[in-house]
Amino acid sequence: MSINNKPSPRIRRSPEESRSNILSAAESLLVEHGPQSLRLADVAKAAGVANATVLHHFGSIDAVQKALMERMIGDLVDSIMAIEVPADAPAAARAAGLKTLFDAFETRGAARLAAWLELTDETSRLTLVREAVQEVAQKKIANTGVPTEMAEELILLSVTLAVGVGLFGPSLSTLIGKPPERARELTLQMLLAYLQSLSA
Amino acid sequence: MSINNKPSPRIRRSPEESRSNILSAAESLLVEHGPQSLRLADVAKAAGVANATVLHHFGSIDAVQKALMERMIGDLVDSIMAIEVPADAPAAARAAGLKTLFDAFETRGAARLAAWLELTDETSRLTLVREAVQEVAQKKIANTGVPTEMAEELILLSVTLAVGVGLFGPSLSTLIGKPPERARELTLQMLLAYLQSLSA
DNA sequence: TTGTTTATTGACATTTTTGTCAGTAGTATC
DNA sequence: GATACTACTGACAAAAATGTCAATAAACAA
Numbered sequence: 001m002s003i004n005n006k007p008s009p010r011i012r013r014s015p016e017e018s019r020s021n022i023l024s025a026a027e028s029l030l031v032e033h034g035p036q037s038l039r040l041a042d043v044a045k046a047a048g049v050a051n052a053t054v055l056h057h058f059g060s061i062d063a064v065q066k067a068l069m070e071r072m073i074g075d076l077v078d079s080i081m082a083i084e085v086p087a088d089a090p091a092a093a094r095a096a097g098l099k100t101l102f103d104a105f106e107t108r109g110a111a112r113l114a115a116w117l118e119l120t121d122e123t124s125r126l127t128l129v130r131e132a133v134q135e136v137a138q139k140k141i142a143n144t145g146v147p148t149e150m151a152e153e154l155i156l157l158s159v160t161l162a163v164g165v166g167l168f169g170p171s172l173s174t175l176i177g178k179p180p181e182r183a184r185e186l187t188l189q190m191l192l193a194y195l196q197s198l199s200a
Numbered sequence: 201m202s203i204n205n206k207p208s209p210r211i212r213r214s215p216e217e218s219r220s221n222i223l224s225a226a227e228s229l230l231v232e233h234g235p236q237s238l239r240l241a242d243v244a245k246a247a248g249v250a251n252a253t254v255l256h257h258f259g260s261i262d263a264v265q266k267a268l269m270e271r272m273i274g275d276l277v278d279s280i281m282a283i284e285v286p287a288d289a290p291a292a293a294r295a296a297g298l299k300t301l302f303d304a305f306e307t308r309g310a311a312r313l314a315a316w317l318e319l320t321d322e323t324s325r326l327t328l329v330r331e332a333v334q335e336v337a338q339k340k341i342a343n344t345g346v347p348t349e350m351a352e353e354l355i356l357l358s359v360t361l362a363v364g365v366g367l368f369g370p371s372l373s374t375l376i377g378k379p380p381e382r383a384r385e386l387t388l389q390m391l392l393a394y395l396q397s398l399s400a
Numbered sequence: 401t402t403g404t405t406t407a408t409t410g411a412c413a414t415t416t417t418t419g420t421c422a423g424t425a426g427t428a429t430c
Numbered sequence: 431g432a433t434a435c436t437a438c439t440g441a442c443a444a445a446a447a448t449g450t451c452a453a454t455a456a457a458c459a460a
Contacts, residue, residue, distance in 0.1 A: 034319040115315040119234040123371045160383045164364010171323045186357045190394045
């Protein structure tokens with residue numbers, strides 16, 4: 001029996017492409033199998049490269065995890081910044097903005113990222129998010145006549161609910177026999193009603 | 201130089217005590233340093249016993265983690281079951297019940313436990329919680345005249361918010377320069393207002 | 401073509417973590 | 431006491447995970 005030595009065709013990427021490829025693979029692992037699946041061998045395999053390649057680009061598996069946090073935080077910030085809060089803020093527009101916020105945390109791994117950061121005491125990395133939130137508070141809500149102080153608290157409330165629902169909503173809903181999106185629906189319904197009551 | 205061979209005084213516990221001691225140490229580690237700190241050597245050290253002792257009682261470090269999940273879930277169920285919802289449910293009593301619920305998730309590690317389960321795809325272990333929730337829904341709320349269907353959804357809403365706020369509330373609050381309990385205050389305030397509006 | 405650069409890799413070395421085992425030492429019973 | 435039982439432990443073995451290094455090969459330039 002002859003062993004098949006296929007010369008294993010190499011793919012040569014630019015450093016940026018390669019890093020991005022590896023981080024994307026790691027992100028999938030994180031979302032699908034949790035943080036403890038971010039092992040060197042697993043990440044390399046998922047990315048379709050050798051272990052040494054991962055280390056060549058990041059130096060250590062720890063650095064991969066840190067870089068992944070940074071990238072996902074960056075994406076999250078982009079999502080937050082993209083939220084539009086019309087100046088006159090009619091109810092429908094406000095609802096759409098909140099829906100976008102909740103989607104940002106539930107689809108893909110933003111909520112899972114947040115849980116990961118929370119469990120590993122890496123919340124300090126969230127300064128970028130903080131700045132984004134405050135920018136939204138100032139530029140996009142302050143000009144509606146709502147005082148900044150209250151705008152910040154409403155954002156705190158909304159973000160807390162969005163990330164919590166994003167992480168736990170689907171599981172808890174199905175746990176008690178409801179469709180997975182039920183917790184989010186209920187939460188959004190309540191949040192909107194509450195915001196409306198504040199306007200009156 | 202003579203090496204000091206103190207014979208290292210042994211503590212001999214009953215198997216139950218020993219298991220409990222080890223699980224308590226593990227729980228502290230989980231709450232303070234996250235799931236990835238639940239290594240054999242760390243758990244043993246925190247419990248003040250040898251590595252082999254942990255394995256003697258649990259067989260593997262994995263079994264320790266599973267046992268810890270079970271125990272914390274049991275504690276959580278007890279907390280939920282202890283919630284009293286008076287039959288006539290005056291606003292103040294309802295507020296107290298919800299406060300208890302939120303406390304159950306924030307103090308100590310219930311919310312962190314939930315996040316751990318979520319990230320590791322172990323949500324299937326939550327059947328006990330499910331049963332507790334449904335028992336509360338039936339026995340303690342149904343007799344207030346609220347239909348079971350709605351009671352379950354209100355509990356889903358409350359639990360989702362409680363666990364989300366318990367996990368993320370403190371960090372997010374301090375992140376934007378508020379006292380750590382601010383997110384919980386805001387959430388409870390909204391939730392109570394919403395429940396009251398439903399009664400009208 | 402020839403040479404330069406460097407992304408890539410397999411083989412190996414190191415470290416970390418987990419698990420095994422035979423012997424030790426508390427506790428209870430006779 | 432003496433004996434039995436077993437919780438407990440240190441020393442060691444095994445496995446898993448991370449990291450090193452010299453060689454290879456893809457892209458590009460002269």
